[in-house]
Amino acid sequence: MNFTKLRNIFLIFMACSFLGWIYEVSVGIFETHVGYVNRGFLFGPYLPIYGFGGLILIILLKRVRDKGIYIGRVNVSFILVFLITMFITTVLELLGSYFMEFLMGDWLWDYSSYFCNFEGRIALWSSVKFGIGGLIIIYFIEPLINICIKKADKRAINVFSLILALIFLIDLSFRPFLGSNFLGK
Numbered sequence: 001m002n003f004t005k006l007r008n009i010f011l012i013f014m015a016c017s018f019l020g021w022i023y024e025v026s027v028g029i030f031e032t033h034v035g036y037v038n039r040g041f042l043f044g045p046y047l048p049i050y051g052f053g054g055l056i057l058i059i060l061l062k063r064v065r066d067k068g069i070y071i072g073r074v075n076v077s078f079i080l081v082f083l084i085t086m087f088i089t090t091v092l093e094l095l096g097s098y099f100m101e102f103l104m105g106d107w108l109w110d111y112s113s114y115f116c117n118f119e120g121r122i123a124l125w126s127s128v129k130f131g132i133g134g135l136i137i138i139y140f141i142e143p144l145i146n147i148c149i150k151k152a153d154k155r156a157i158n159v160f161s162l163i164l165a166l167i168f169l170i171d172l173s174f175r176p177f178l179g180s181n182f183l184g185k
Contacts, residue, residue: 007161012058012145013051014164016137020050023133041108042171053092053130054137057085065138078135085134090127097121 024039024047040047061081069077097107098121107121114123149157 003158007158008146008149009055010165011149011157011161012142013048013055014046014168015051015141015145016054017046017048017051019133019137019141020047020053021045023050039108042175044167044171046168048172049092049096053089054141056088056092057134057137058142060088061085061134061138062142078139081138082131082135085138086127086131089130089134090122093126093130094118094122 021040022045025036028034028037028039042048061084064077064080064084067077068075069080097109100107110120111117111123111126112120114125116125117123
C-alpha cells in the first residue's frame, strides 16, 4: 500500500474518530443532562472505535451505495446501508464491550435501562442511532473527505497527516500508563 492510500485511510479514520467523540459528548450533554464530560478513553478529541467502525462500514458498504440495489424501480440501497450498518455497529459495540471489560474490568457504557438491551452492552435505540450515523458516514462524510483531500495541497495534507498521526500515537502510547480518561457512563 502506498503512502497516499494509507494517508487517506488514516484521515478518514481520524475524521470518524473525531465525529464519534462529538457524538458521545453530545449524548452526554443532551441525553444525560450532565454537561460536558469527556466520554473518550484517550486525551484527544477522538474515539478510535468510531474510526475503525467508520472504516469497516466504508469498506463493506461503499459498493452497495455506488452500485444501487433495486426492488422493481425502487432503489433500496439506502435502506440496506442503514440495516447493515445497524447490524455491524451493534456487533462491534458488543465485541468492544467485551474487549474493554477484558482489558479494564468494565466497559464504558450501560444500556441496562434501555428498551431491548442485552446485558447493558447493546440496545435497540443505540443501534438505530448508529444506523443513522452509518448513513451519514457512507453518503456524506467519506465523499466529503475525499473531495477535500483531492482539492488540498499535497504537501500540506501530508504534513498535517504526519503531525496528526504523531499526536495520536503519543496519546495512544501514554494512555495505558495513565489509566482511563473516561469520566462517566
